[in-house]
Amino acid sequence: MAEVSLSNVKKDFGAISIIKGIDLEIKDGEFCVFVGPSGCGKSTLLRMIAGLEDISQGALRIGGRDMTRVGPSDRGVAMVFQSYALYPHMTVGENIGFGLRMTGHDKAEIAKRTAAAAKMLQLEPLLARKPGQLSGGQRQRVAIGRAIVRNPEVFLFDEPLSNLDASLRVQMRGEISRLHQDLGATMIYVTHDQVEAMTMADKIVVLSAGRIEQVGSPLELYHRPKNLFVAGFIGSPKMNFIAVDARPHDGGIEVTLPGGAVLQLAGSLAAAAKMTLGLRPEHASATGAGDAVLPAKVHLAEHLGSETLFFVGLADGTEIAVKADGLAPERPGDSMQIGFPARACHLFNADGQAVLNGDLTR
Amino acid sequence: MPHDPQPARFWKRNQMKIAPYAFLAPGAVMFLIYVLIPIVQSIWISFQDWDGLGPKTWVGLANYVELMDDDTFYVALKNNLLWLGLYLLAIPMGLAAALFLNQNVWGIRLYKSLFFFPFVISQVVVGLMFTWFYAPDFGLFSQLIKWLTGSEVAILADERYVTYGIIAAGLWPQTAYCMILYLTGLNNLNFEQIEAARMDNARGWRLLRHVILPQLAPATFIAMVVTVIGALRSFDLVSIMTAGGPYGSSQVLSYFMYEQALSEYGYRMGYGAAIAVVLFLIMMVFITLFIMRMIAQERNR
Amino acid sequence: MFPTPIQKASAPARLAYQIALPIALVIWLFPLIGVAVTSLRPASDLAAGNYFGMPSSIAYENYASVFRDSPIGWYILNSFKVTIPTVIGAVGLSCLTGFALAVYGFRANLWVFFAFVAGNFIPFQILMVPVRELTLKAGLYDTTLGLVLFHVAFQTGFCTLFMRNFIKGLPFALIESARVEGVSEWQIFRHIVLPLMRPAIAALSVLVFTFVWNDYFWATVLVQGQHAMPVTAGLYALNGQWVAAWHLVSAGSIIAALPPVLMFFLMQRHFIAGLTLGATKG
Ligand SMILES: Nc1ncnc2c1ncn2[C@@H]1O[C@H](COP(=O)(O)OP(=O)(O)O)[C@@H](O)[C@H]1O
Ligand SMILES: [Mg+2]
Numbered sequence: 001m002a003e004v005s006l007s008n009v010k011k012d013f014g015a016i017s018i019i020k021g022i023d024l025e026i027k028d029g030e031f032c033v034f035v036g037p038s039g040c041g042k043s044t045l046l047r048m049i050a051g052l053e054d055i056s057q058g059a060l061r062i063g064g065r066d067m068t069r070v071g072p073s074d075r076g077v078a079m080v081f082q083s084y085a086l087y088p089h090m091t092v093g094e095n096i097g098f099g100l101r102m103t104g105h106d107k108a109e110i111a112k113r114t115a116a117a118a119k120m121l122q123l124e125p126l127l128a129r130k131p132g133q134l135s136g137g138q139r140q141r142v143a144i145g146r147a148i149v150r151n152p153e154v155f156l157f158d159e160p161l162s163n164l165d166a167s168l169r170v171q172m173r174g175e176i177s178r179l180h181q182d183l184g185a186t187m188i189y190v191t192h193d194q195v196e197a198m199t200m201a202d203k204i205v206v207l208s209a210g211r212i213e214q215v216g217s218p219l220e221l222y223h224r225p226k227n228l229f230v231a232g233f234i235g236s237p238k239m240n241f242i243a244v245d246a247r248p249h250d251g252g253i254e255v256t257l258p259g260g261a262v263l264q265l266a267g268s269l270a271a272a273a274k275m276t277l278g279l280r281p282e283h284a285s286a287t288g289a290g291d292a293v294l295p296a297k298v299h300l301a302e303h304l305g306s307e308t309l310f311f312v313g314l315a316d317g318t319e320i321a322v323k324a325d326g327l328a329p330e331r332p333g334d335s336m337q338i339g340f341p342a343r344a345c346h347l348f349n350a351d352g353q354a355v356l357n358g359d360l361t362r
Numbered sequence: 363m364p365h366d367p368q369p370a371r372f373w374k375r376n377q378m379k380i381a382p383y384a385f386l387a388p389g390a391v392m393f394l395i396y397v398l399i400p401i402v403q404s405i406w407i408s409f410q411d412w413d414g415l416g417p418k419t420w421v422g423l424a425n426y427v428e429l430m431d432d433d434t435f436y437v438a439l440k441n442n443l444l445w446l447g448l449y450l451l452a453i454p455m456g457l458a459a460a461l462f463l464n465q466n467v468w469g470i471r472l473y474k475s476l477f478f479f480p481f482v483i484s485q486v487v488v489g490l491m492f493t494w495f496y497a498p499d500f501g502l503f504s505q506l507i508k509w510l511t512g513s514e515v516a517i518l519a520d521e522r523y524v525t526y527g528i529i530a531a532g533l534w535p536q537t538a539y540c541m542i543l544y545l546t547g548l549n550n551l552n553f554e555q556i557e558a559a560r561m562d563n564a565r566g567w568r569l570l571r572h573v574i575l576p577q578l579a580p581a582t583f584i585a586m587v588v589t590v591i592g593a594l595r596s597f598d599l600v601s602i603m604t605a606g607g608p609y610g611s612s613q614v615l616s617y618f619m620y621e622q623a624l625s626e627y628g629y630r631m632g633y634g635a636a637i638a639v640v641l642f643l644i645m646m647v648f649i650t651l652f653i654m655r656m657i658a659q660e661r662n663r
Numbered sequence: 664m665f666p667t668p669i670q671k672a673s674a675p676a677r678l679a680y681q682i683a684l685p686i687a688l689v690i691w692l693f694p695l696i697g698v699a700v701t702s703l704r705p706a707s708d709l710a711a712g713n714y715f716g717m718p719s720s721i722a723y724e725n726y727a728s729v730f731r732d733s734p735i736g737w738y739i740l741n742s743f744k745v746t747i748p749t750v751i752g753a754v755g756l757s758c759l760t761g762f763a764l765a766v767y768g769f770r771a772n773l774w775v776f777f778a779f780v781a782g783n784f785i786p787f788q789i790l791m792v793p794v795r796e797l798t799l800k801a802g803l804y805d806t807t808l809g810l811v812l813f814h815v816a817f818q819t820g821f822c823t824l825f826m827r828n829f830i831k832g833l834p835f836a837l838i839e840s841a842r843v844e845g846v847s848e849w850q851i852f853r854h855i856v857l858p859l860m861r862p863a864i865a866a867l868s869v870l871v872f873t874f875v876w877n878d879y880f881w882a883t884v885l886v887q888g889q890h891a892m893p894v895t896a897g898l899y900a901l902n903g904q905w906v907a908a909w910h911l912v913s914a915g916s917i918i919a920a921l922p923p924v925l926m927f928f929l930m931q932r933h934f935i936a937g938l939t940l941g942a943t944k945g
Binding site: 491620634 | 681709757760764766767772775778779780784787789790795813815817895896913916919920924926935
Binding site: 050051052071072073074077078079081082083085087088089098099102103146150 | 834836839840842843844845846847850855859
């Protein structure tokens with residue numbers, strides 16, 4: 001059993017506070033992804049779990065044991081580095097078996113486990129090669145193999161795919177997910193790429209500036225972002241944000257959109273206020289179907305074949321993105337009618353906290 | 363897993379704290395005993411009167427006071443400054459040689475190696491070569507001077523020229539050293555920047571001055587360091603070629619110190635140490651400058 | 664490429680360059696060539712005043728007589744007895760110190776590092792009296808071991824600078840990855856870092872060999888008699904005996920210069936890599 005639990009974990013580099021108090025429970029066997037913009041402290045947090053950085057404050061438990069002050073080798077974790085960190089002077093086989101050899105395992109055992117890992121990762125034909133003779137994807141697999149042979153209870157990955165090209169990245173994404181299913185181990189995976197997070201995670205932890213913004217399953221974060229940061233970070237293309245006037249009305253909320261159109265939303269509000277309305281491009285209608293319809297002018301059209309992404313200007317100049325059919329005929333300069341479906345709209349108050357989530361799963 | 367014996371576990375738990383000092387200790391102890399402590403001891407001895415065998419007598423600043431009145435000290439100091447100034451010529455000369463050799467023609471690698479040759483040879487050998495080169499009657503250089511001016515000069519026996527003659531011998535290997543530094547620098551230039559500058563019509567001297575030299579700054583820095591140190595350390599050539607003569611006119615601090623402390627002029631360890639301290643202080647000015655620059659670089663890493 | 668490749672220049676310029684190269688080389692190496700020629704000139708030529716003309720015969724016997732009639736062979740042996748243990752000692756110690764300074768962020772780290780660096784630059788004379796005294800007291804005066812110990816300690820400064828920067832250039836993730844795998848610090852040094860330091864070890868070995876072989880100052884300060892004298896100091900002593908016997912002095916010089924020259928030619932790439940450390944980047 002290897003659940004990972006952090007309570008009020010903090011990290012300072014000198015006078016600068018990088019991790020500002022993290023409370024988090026990761027269940028045994030869960031695939032947990034830390035996601036957030038570059039420099040927000042994801043790697044630092046992962047390295048603290050690995051034992052490569054001291055924990056300035058707070059406590060870390062792995063499998064119920066307090067690991068706050070335990071050295072990296074005694075935590076039962078394995079880590080895959082962004083640069084793979086393969087030992088250049090050793091063959092693939094030696095790389096995979098090195099940790100076992102150094103910790104005094106006998107030869108037969110090392111050979112057996114190396115062979116098993118190589119089989120699982122289709123590395124068998126490459127065992128005698130040096131890392132310099134491998135492609136990026138193969139190196140990645142060797143790095144994973146090195147982690148697997150140790151039968152760790154927790155796998156840690158720090159942006160393992162960011163050095164690969166796009167197609168290989170998609171493939172490796174699948175392989176890591178499959179590995180997770182086969183091994184059933186706890187995995188913690190750091191990435192700045194929200195697509196990776198959405199496709200792989202059981203649980204996503206969105207970090208920003210050393211704090212957790214929200215924890216949840218991919219669909220939870222997509223449908224029920226707690227605040228503007230998460231709403232903007234999860235989903236691609238980004239959610240549209242529109243400044244609106246909101247006031248209580250008829251047991252619900254009435255918002256006034258740019259150009260004067262009004263939209264009736266569910267929920268409740270104490271008093272009128274300036275707010276931000278969020279609507280994902282894929283939920284706005286380019287054909288004018290919706291509870292409020294706004295005239296707009298096409299600024300830019302990106303034709304992706306399967307779909308078209310329009311960037312359109314509203315009456316007050318706000319630009320929003322709208323996903324439309326791949327055959328949509330409008331061109332820059334044309335006028336469009338954009339439909340806003342009320343049940344897909346999110347509303348955020350002046351502090352950026354969600355007042356209303358347009359949760360389509362409800 | 364077998365049972366972990368207690369000491370192994372202690373080591374395992376604390377190895378991150380102990381390891382740096384364990385790795386550092388052997389080298390640091392040697393360095394401490396043979397380099398750092400002797401510096402302090404030398405400073406201490408410079409306040410003593412001591413012949414190296416008998417008891418030491420504390421004389422306070424007497425050695426330094428005597429030094430201030432010693433004509434040879436001023437000759438040595440003046441010559442050291444001369445060394446410093448002229449030795450720096452090795453840098454432009456080395457750059458010129460590097461620019462001359464930075465071509466891709468057949469056999470150029472061998473040429474570069476052969477040009478570098480003087481640096482590999484011991485200064486003792488260099489000194490003997492130049493002694494032979496300068497020798498009156500049959501030395502090639504003397505013959506050349508005779509042929510040019512009609513009169514003969516014995517460089518190493520002439521108070522007016524002797525220091526210049528030794529410095530010239532020192533410049534030979536030093537130029538080779540600077541050349542190799544610059545050749546390496548030239549090998550690592552940013553070609554895109556040069557191409558861009560050429561598109562902007564910079565060429566020749568102006569290209570060198572505004573685009574190449576700034577890129578060679580690290581090489582120039584190292585060349586400065588090794589040349590300044592080399593100039594102040596000059597000992598071998600003086601010892602081999604003239605032993606400070608004639609009449610002490612080619613004296614430098616390093617040789618003067620050696621002579622006072624260890625040679626037939628008597629074993630005046632305290633006085634010698636005082637000279638060494640003065641040389642050390644002069645060197646310290648440069649060392650401080652170099653280290654400050656290195657610290658700045660470490661910060662930028 | 665700067666200067667502009669000569670291949671792009673006009674044909675006469677190319678020819679001029681090809682001619683200028685050997686001429687410049689001969690002028691540059693004139694003292695060396697002169698000594699080399701003299702070393703092969705029979706004594707009778709010098710007596711007859713034939714200093715510059717063609718030697719009347721090639722006198723290999725100059726070399727034979729240097730070896731037969733002087734202890735230069737013994738001096739060379741002493742030089743090896745000083746140089747080789749110094750190379751092993753200084754390079755070995757600096758692998759350890761360089762590793763300590765490159766990998767661990769302990770508090771005194773930068774200070775220790777700068778002490779090593781600064782130690783490189785100091786004038787030998789400030790060490791002379793105490794080191795001579797120390798060597799005398801340890802009973803190592805006039806022995807090759809006395810020289811070895813000092814050279815090891817002093818060269819460790821330079822070598823540490825080199826090694827530390829070299830190890831800093833290795834990817835730190837290699838070390839962290841091993842730590843997570845439960846590899847001990849010593850094993851990390853022994854099995855990961857040391858094998859990757861081979862180029863640095865080669866570069867430093869040739870450099871230290873040359874520096875120590877060519878040392879003259881310490882050879883005169885810590886050694887007095889023939890039996891421990893390295894070839895640099897020995898050559899100086901012989902020069903005093905062979906007054907004006909330039910054919911012998913020249914032959915002796917060439918013999919003394921040969922080992923580092925051979926070393927340089929055999930390990931040229933490493934030699935230059937070591938010497939130009941830091942000349943290209945920060
Ligand atoms: N050893 C360190 N010393 C000082 N600051 C550091 C150190 N390591 C990381 N940081 C800082 O901590 C912040 C978070 O870094 P990191 O965890 O690598 O971010 P991420 O992986 O999310 O991109 C960055 O601003 C970085 O500059
Ligand atoms: Mg990171």
